[in-house]
Amino acid sequence: GENVEQHPSTLSVQEGxxxxxxxxxSDSASNYFPWYKQELGKRPQLIIDxxxxxxxxxDQRIAVTLNKTAKHFSLHITETQPEDSAVYFCGLLRGxxxxxVFGAGTILRVKS
Amino acid sequence: xPEVTQTPSxxxxxxxxxxxxxxxPISNHLYFYWYxxxxxxxxxxxxxxxxxEISEKSEIFxxxxxxxxxxxxxxxxxxxxxxxxxxxxxxxxxxEGTYYPYEQYFGPGTRLTVT
Numbered sequence: 001g002e003n004v005e006q007h008p009s010t011l012s013v014q015e016g017x018x019x020x021x022x023x024x025x026s027d028s029a030s031n032y033f034p035w036y037k038q039e040l041g042k043r044p045q046l047i048i049d050x051x052x053x054x055x056x057x058x059d060q061r062i063a064v065t066l067n068k069t070a071k072h073f074s075l076h077i078t079e080t081q082p083e084d085s086a087v088y089f090c091g092l093l094r095g096x097x098x099x100x101v102f103g104a105g106t107i108l109r110v111k112s
Numbered sequence: 113x114p115e116v117t118q119t120p121s122x123x124x125x126x127x128x129x130x131x132x133x134x135x136x137p138i139s140n141h142l143y144f145y146w147y148x149x150x151x152x153x154x155x156x157x158x159x160x161x162x163x164x165e166i167s168e169k170s171e172i173f174x175x176x177x178x179x180x181x182x183x184x185x186x187x188x189x190x191x192x193x194x195x196x197x198x199x200x201x202x203x204x205x206x207x208e209g210t211y212y213p214y215e216q217y218f219g220p221g222t223r224l225t226v227t
Binding site for chain 2: 031034042043044045046049089098099100101102103104108
């Protein structure tokens with residue numbers, strides 16, 4: 001079945017440094033990989049996503065890379081700012097399904 | 113920018129009582145979902161709904177749960193007889209497409225507390 005492992009569970013970085021969060025999956029039929037940011041008490045917000053026919057996607061300070069062979073995808077945040085502090089969840093969709101499966105989340109703390 | 117809305121923001125109920133959580137998905141979206149998040153844990157899929165019927169449901173979504181689209185705008189989740197372990201944040205989400213993985217947009221959530 002669908003399963004996604006997310007690491008690390010917590011990540012502390014200094015403001016201006018980069019942060020990388022990685023997720024691995026087992027189902028090769030997964031074809032859509034979103035990343036959500038959740039601030040305390042708020043809704044998960046989609047920040048970037050990638051489809052299986054693309055290896056990398058970038059949006060300003062945020063990028064996602066996908067390695068289909070190794071079955072992992074990563075979120076990269078450059079020049080981190082205090083407002084990047086939140087919980088980040090990776091997710092995946094399988095085939096034509098629409099059930100989003102989430103990773104366990106990463107608490108990112110950006111220290112100023 | 114259109115958003116998914118949910119009511120109420122917080123619901124407190126006694127064990128065994130029925131609750132109905134309400135959602136208004138984004139107006140041109142065709143797929144609707146319910147997810148839940150127990151405090152401090154990850155978001156878990158409950159059910160997806162398309163064309164007035166359930167398209168997929170998880171093991172969590174047992175006979176105590178039901179969903180309905182009573183009119184053209186609302187999407188509801190009913191829990192018939194709440195248990196303590198139903199206490200969680202419940203998120204509604206919607207997406208535009210059908211056969212292609214489309215982005216899912218989440219509502220602000222309803223915090224359900226079962227006492």
